[in-house]
Amino acid sequence: MKKESIKVFAPATVANVVCGFDILGFAVNEPGDELWMETSDKPGVRILSINGDEGKLSLDPQKNTVSASVISLLKHLGREDVGFELKLTKKMPMGSGLGSSSASAVAGLFAANELLGKPLTKLELLPFAMEGEALACGHGHADNVAPALFGGFTLIKSYEPLEVIALPVPKLFCALLYPHVDVPTRDARQIIRSKVLLKDAVTQWGNIAGLVSSLYTHDYDLLGRCLKDVIVEPIRSILIPEFDHMKTYAMENGALGFGISGSGPTVFSLYRSPDDAQKVITNLQKMLADKGVKSNIYLSEINETGPVVL
Template identity: 80%
Template sequence: MSSKSIKVYAPATVANVVCGFDILGFAVNEPGDELIMDLCDKPGVVISSIEGDGGKLPLDADRNTVAAGVKSILKQLGREDIGVKLKLKKKMPLGSGLGSSAASSVAGIFAINELLDRPLSKEELLPFAMEGEALACGHGHADNVAPALFGGFTLIKSYEPLEVIALPVPNLYCALLYPHVDVPTRDARQIIRSKVLLKDAVTQWGNIAGLISALYLGDYDLLGRCMKDVIVEPIRSMLIPEFYKMKEIAMHHGALGFGISGSGPTVFSLFRSPDDAQRVLLTLQQVLLDKGIASNIYLSEINKNGPVIL
């Protein structure tokens, strides 16, 4: 083994990207999770500490996403004789719609793969990351773990078989605002309609195809015109205070698009200018403060690398 200890960072992600429910996602530079992993003599995976979670996450390795994929990889490689100790530092809010569980899961599998001298490719690591996601959310979706692992924009073409396509990464700035309101992922999924009108489905297909075309063409005007969701956003937006007021402000001040990150309550917008993005973030933060709602704001370019060794 090249090292006995490693410290890694895995990024937050924006899933759905407005019209791409469960199939599109991209990574951001911040926030994210830090993980220190040590190999030790006593077999088994142990979580020695978690910081930044307010005591909400279980230290039990059988119930925590950061350990789930690690255990599966060791079993798959026949290396259950190895002992692993984990220290997780959550540097992002839980239940925010920013792929918190995905970041933890990806940090774990990336770290163990590095310590074992990379026996698995990133493509081979993805199913293990999805196991951790399934533990956290009840669904092994890849729209957060894939961009967190690969970086950039990703398209989940299919699950059976699992096929993920890396898309061109636009030179844009992502403005994220996390309002301090509670929108559990499972609740946000349950309110979505199980049937949609054919005309709405056709509109959505056009927007998804157009958005992907815009990424390949580098056409930001087209990208902006395609960031529209007629199926999920009209329902989920009801869970987010001042959603349409914030959207109107962002679009009026230069945002290419505005939408819900994952299942919310975080909202995101894409800008060509970091200065415009920062001004809008501060304005939106004040809109919520006027309603007595605090929030966290983050601004970054789109992350092209996925997890990194610190």
């Protein structure tokens, strides 16, 4: 049997998008994960190496999102006779709120599906990506894996049944700043209020609806007015150093909106101009450095393709 190999890239993602807790997300071109996968005569999935994870990720195929989702896929297809060997390169920080586990799961599924001759559509791959996400953080939400898989902006309309809507992508530049502080996803979820005031819920619904509308109409002013969260951000932001100061500076210097990426600690801001985005993110990094907090910064347009073959 002739061996076949493939190398793919899967993008990082921004989940929630300020007001869209657990239902909105978008993909970015940078950072992301790279995966090399090769067919094998020996059935099963084996991880040969992982780079860029500082030794934190398990090489056990059942315990790693990149392989566990592929194992589930092969079982579903009745192709447990197939063998894959893979090498994962993490080119994004883990536990950052950038969908690190989602990118790995999507990379594995996309690569395996390509090598198998594309038996499933991206929509059909989504539940397997959600399984990988559940393994990593305890919740099988799609607000990271859906945009990582489809690219662009996605709306999770419902989970039962699973319904994902691709939204239009206006020309936007996203600046990301990852402060080197620890905000575990599970902990960030636990501090969220279990009850919400009706007036806050009404405000949030209006912002979500307005945000979706602004993507269809490319109305940047409306988009900026809707990137507000009165429910989750006020609580989660206390876990992120200098959040309020960073937000104020960004909004005063060209940002359409500023918020927490996923559960944090990464923060993101959206701009019409790449020059504004670069200037703001550089100054925010300096602001944190002056407080003794190191950080990584990234600047990217919205990724409209999802995973790609390299």
